[in-house]
Amino acid sequence: xxxxLVRDDVLWLHETTFAAWNWAHKSVRAAIKGLSVEEAVWRPxxxxxxxxxxxNHLAYWKGYIVRRVAGERPPHPQxxxxxxxxxxxxxxxxxxxxxxxxxxxxxxxxxxxxxxxxSCSGRYTLARLLLGAAAHDSYHVGQILLTRKLYREALRRAxxxxxx
Numbered sequence: 690x691x692x693x694l695v696r697d698d699v700l701w702l703h704e705t706t707f708a709a710w711n712w713a714h715k716s717v718r719a720a721i722k723g724l725s726v727e728e729a730v731w732r733p734x735x736x737x738x739x740x741x742x743x744x745n746h747l748a749y750w751k752g753y754i755v756r757r758v759a760g761e762r763p764p765h766p767q768x769x770x771x772x773x774x775x776x777x778x779x780x781x782x783x784x785x786x787x788x789x790x791x792x793x794x795x796x797x798x799x800x801x802x803x804x805x806x807x808s809c810s811g812r813y814t815l816a817r818l819l820l821g822a823a824a825h826d827s828y829h830v831g832q833i834l835l836t837r838k839l840y841r842e843a844l845r846r847a848x849x850x851x852x853x
Contacts, residue, residue, distance in 0.1 A: 695802065695805045695806075695816055696797065696798075696800060696802050696805060699797060699805070699816060699819045699820060699823070700794065700797050700798065702820065702823040703790075703793065703794065703797065703819070703822070703823050703826075704794065706823050706826045706827055706830070707790045707826060708790070711827075713827065714827060714830055714831065714834075715830060715834065716830070717747065717786070717790075717826055717829075717830055717833075718787075720830045720833040720834050720837070721740065721744060721783060721833060724740060724779070724783075724837075726774070726775065726776050726779050728740065728837060728840050729741040729744075729772065729779050730772050730774070731836070731840045731843075732836075733836055733839040733840070733843075737836075738769060738832075738836075739772050739836070740833050740836050740837060741772035741773070741779060741782060742769050742770070742771065742772050743829050743832055743833050743836070744782050744783060744786055744833075745769070745770035745771070745772065745782055745786075746768060746769050746770065746829065747786055747825075747826060747829055748770075748782065748785050748786040748789050749768040749770055750768070750822065750825060751786065751789035751790055751792075751793050751822070752789050752792075753765060753768075754793060754818065754819070754822045755789065755792050755793050755796050757809060757818060758793075758796040758797070758800065758809075758815070758818075758819075759796065793822075797819065800815065805819075
């Protein structure tokens with residue numbers, strides 16, 4: 690496959706996973722559309738993450754990948770930044786995620802096509818690192834959608850009318 694096509698395919702996967710229709714699932718943007726603060730902070734169980742934490746986690750890793758593409762070697766703890774409490778903070782988290790997605794998109798567009806086959810970390814090629822990042826987003830889209838479904842079910846069951 691021609692190196693320019695690899696970049697186009699990687700970019701397409703990131704774009705469809707984040708903001709557009711994806712043949713496999715909804716996008717990140719669709720998964721968080723209409724999200725309220727109450728729903729964003731809700732957890733289905735004690736040892737699970739809220740949708741808001743997942744949004745912050747996605748943003749953290751997008752920033753990490755942007756830095757890797759730029760040639761940096763940032764530390765990579767398993768990052769789960771905490772959720773905020775207000776609608777303004779939620780909007781800021783969602784805006785940060787979108788901003789980091791735009792930065793990643795711009796970084797991908799600047800990559801010389803020949804670099805995609807080269808090592809990025811000694812362990813992965815640049816193409817595999819970027820494909821893995823898109824797969825990571827896809828994984829969390831599923832978690833976000835499931836968490837939101839469980840939240841709606843919990844509300845339905847808690848409603849006095851649920852048993853009627």
